[in-house]
Amino acid sequence: MNATRPLIGIDWGTTSLRGARLGASGQVLESREFPRGILSVPPGQFEAVFHELFGDWMQAPDALCLISGMAGSRQGWQEAPYCPCPAGFAELGQHLLWLQTGRIALVPGLSCLGADALNTPDVMRGEEVQIFGALQMTGCDSATLVLPGTHSKWVQVQGGRVVQFQTFMTGEVFALMSHHSILGKTLDLQGAFDEAAFLQGVDQSQLAGSILHHLFAVRTLGLFERLSPAQLTSYLSGLLIGEELRHQALSSRTAPVILIGNQALTLRYTLALQYLKVPCQSRGAEATWAGLFALACSFATT
Amino acid sequence: MNATRPLIGIDWGTTSLRGARLGASGQVLESREFPRGILSVPPGQFEAVFHELFGDWMQAPDALCLISGMAGSRQGWQEAPYCPCPAGFAELGQHLLWLQTGRIALVPGLSCLGADALNTPDVMRGEEVQIFGALQMTGCDSATLVLPGTHSKWVQVQGGRVVQFQTFMTGEVFALMSHHSILGKTLDLQGAFDEAAFLQGVDQSQLAGSILHHLFAVRTLGLFERLSPAQLTSYLSGLLIGEELRHQALSSRTAPVILIGNQALTLRYTLALQYLKVPCQSRGAEATWAGLFALACSFATT
Numbered sequence: 285m286n287a288t289r290p291l292i293g294i295d296w297g298t299t300s301l302r303g304a305r306l307g308a309s310g311q312v313l314e315s316r317e318f319p320r321g322i323l324s325v326p327p328g329q330f331e332a333v334f335h336e337l338f339g340d341w342m343q344a345p346d347a348l349c350l351i352s353g354m355a356g357s358r359q360g361w362q363e364a365p366y367c368p369c370p371a372g373f374a375e376l377g378q379h380l381l382w383l384q385t386g387r388i389a390l391v392p393g394l395s396c397l398g399a400d401a402l403n404t405p406d407v408m409r410g411e412e413v414q415i416f417g418a419l420q421m422t423g424c425d426s427a428t429l430v431l432p433g434t435h436s437k438w439v440q441v442q443g444g445r446v447v448q449f450q451t452f453m454t455g456e457v458f459a460l461m462s463h464h465s466i467l468g469k470t471l472d473l474q475g476a477f478d479e480a481a482f483l484q485g486v487d488q489s490q491l492a493g494s495i496l497h498h499l500f501a502v503r504t505l506g507l508f509e510r511l512s513p514a515q516l517t518s519y520l521s522g523l524l525i526g527e528e529l530r531h532q533a534l535s536s537r538t539a540p541v542i543l544i545g546n547q548a549l550t551l552r553y554t555l556a557l558q559y560l561k562v563p564c565q566s567r568g569a570e571a572t573w574a575g576l577f578a579l580a581c582s583f584a585t586t
Numbered sequence: 587m588n589a590t591r592p593l594i595g596i597d598w599g600t601t602s603l604r605g606a607r608l609g610a611s612g613q614v615l616e617s618r619e620f621p622r623g624i625l626s627v628p629p630g631q632f633e634a635v636f637h638e639l640f641g642d643w644m645q646a647p648d649a650l651c652l653i654s655g656m657a658g659s660r661q662g663w664q665e666a667p668y669c670p671c672p673a674g675f676a677e678l679g680q681h682l683l684w685l686q687t688g689r690i691a692l693v694p695g696l697s698c699l700g701a702d703a704l705n706t707p708d709v710m711r712g713e714e715v716q717i718f719g720a721l722q723m724t725g726c727d728s729a730t731l732v733l734p735g736t737h738s739k740w741v742q743v744q745g746g747r748v749v750q751f752q753t754f755m756t757g758e759v760f761a762l763m764s765h766h767s768i769l770g771k772t773l774d775l776q777g778a779f780d781e782a783a784f785l786q787g788v789d790q791s792q793l794a795g796s797i798l799h800h801l802f803a804v805r806t807l808g809l810f811e812r813l814s815p816a817q818l819t820s821y822l823s824g825l826l827i828g829e830e831l832r833h834q835a836l837s838s839r840t841a842p843v844i845l846i847g848n849q850a851l852t853l854r855y856t857l858a859l860q861y862l863k864v865p866c867q868s869r870g871a872e873a874t875w876a877g878l879f880a881l882a883c884s885f886a887t888t
Contacts, residue, residue: 398803407806457759493833494829495797497752497824499755504706
């Protein structure tokens with residue numbers, strides 16, 4: 285796979301902004317990161333911020349820039365409507381929202397409808413690029429991918445297309461419980477990660493009963509001094525990640541689950557999945573650049 | 587049942603303080619309520635606050651005062667150690683913590699050990715008095731009682747004794763989601779309660795899958811304008827109460843569930859239980875006074 289034009293990949297999220305200049309075979313030539321997520325950009329200022337931070341890269345006359353993430357949301361640069369699943373490279377390429385024709389485009393997010401009676405919708409923005417990147421890197425065209433985070437995504441890919449996915453508010457609930465709930469009083473958030481306490485939480489969450497009940501144990505295990513404040517933080521993390529995993533049909537899996545995300549988080553999911561005897565492998569942030577590169581190549585040839 | 591001495595019942599919680607002067611057959615002669623929960627009282631000032639607000643009632647030379655709730659916690663007036671389950675009136679009476687011998691006592695909370703491998707502890711403070719009060723009022727000595735709230739309690743009573751209970755953080759999670767999560771942006775918290783949307787949430791939460799996933803639908807149903815901001819608030823409430831109910835063995839029940847709590851909240855639980863075809867009845871705040879009165883009578887005769 286080769287690109288015929290210099291590609292600039294941008295991952296513009298809610299709280300951070302990353303960019304990379306890619307070579308003809310997709311290698312990262314140079315990268316930049318700024319705390320300039322869309323929440324920090326006043327309406328109407330996206331173009332100015334973009335040129336301030338990446339204008340030099342865009343001076344190459346044939347430069348192509350693809351931007352993924354929340355920049356394409358209603359609160360971003362411009363709204364790029366969700367591309368409905370099933371969707372692959374081809375559909376993403378067809379749904380690009382061109383800000384400058386042929387030069388700068390927003391990559392749309394994906395939407396899908398749940399299998400429940402109400403067909404409850406689900407959405408992602410930015411993860412779709414990481415998914416297609418990871419598929420390129422692993423050479424798979426059918427897989428279950430997990431993107432842990434504030435809003436974790438579980439994604440089913442068949443024949444190179446995302447057919448279905450589900451969001452779990454695991455990371456956000458962990459943050460709310462840690463910082464705003466009564467449990468926060470019991471926790472030491474700066475303490476070292478405790479693997480045993482984490483797995484104790486994973487184990488507990490697999491039992492019958494609701495997470496709404498299991499969470500209260502973080503308080504009582506502290507009250508009765510059964511776990512230390514630092515251990516309780518790891519236990520809480522284990523409970524929530526365990527609750528997310530509990531609802532997946534993991535036992536019947538043959539191929540490994542592919543995890544995509546930062547190292548600290550994918551490590552926790554790896555520990556939990558190994559504990560539940562589910563094979564997995566993980567990919568880091570480079571999946572974003574691989575995905576944007578693959579996308580550029582794909583629609584360049586259509 | 588008759589008390590031989592004038593009884594003053596106090597329910598001293600985290601954020602509020604209620605008191606009642608009871609007659610010889612348990613009737614409320616006079617009641618008072620103050621926004622003086624234990625969080626508002628500096629350490630060492632509990633006695634002074636008590637005498638400021640209830641000193642006139644205590645002037646009767648044979649007055650007896652029983653105080654339940656968080657006043658007996660580590661952060662309260664003085665710590666009254668939890669009374670382990672199984673526990674009934676007799677055990678509560680034996681574990682009273684006398685602040686003035688024979689005149690003013692703290693009622694201890696209850697603790698129990700879960701049936702899981704770790705015997706995870708659970709605790710309550712204040713609810714035990716409401717439970718025994720409701721049993722007196724209903725004439726039951728074996729029942730399942732539910733006390734909805736910030737931390738809902740599901741309680742099993744057999745032969746007049748609490749044998750087991752479980753806490754669910756339902757109310758607190760609702761508050762966190764409403765005020766601190768991304769879902770809050772989608773909600774109208776002042777809007778009228780919408781019964782249909784509430785029951786839609788109850789229904790959704792009974793499906794396979796995790797509440798960590800179902801919660802995200804509050805965002806997407808708003809994004810796709812399937813429910814209005816006011817409906818979404820009721821939907822969120824239904825999801826969480828439904829998640830709590832889903833993990834109870836309700837279908838095999840013969841006797842009605844007894845709900846204890848304020849009217850707005852017991853109404854929601856009643857709607858959800860009726861929807862799931864589970865018979866229930868409800869009792870209000872008067873259960874506290876009935877419980878303290880029964881407790882006073884019980885240990886007065888031992």
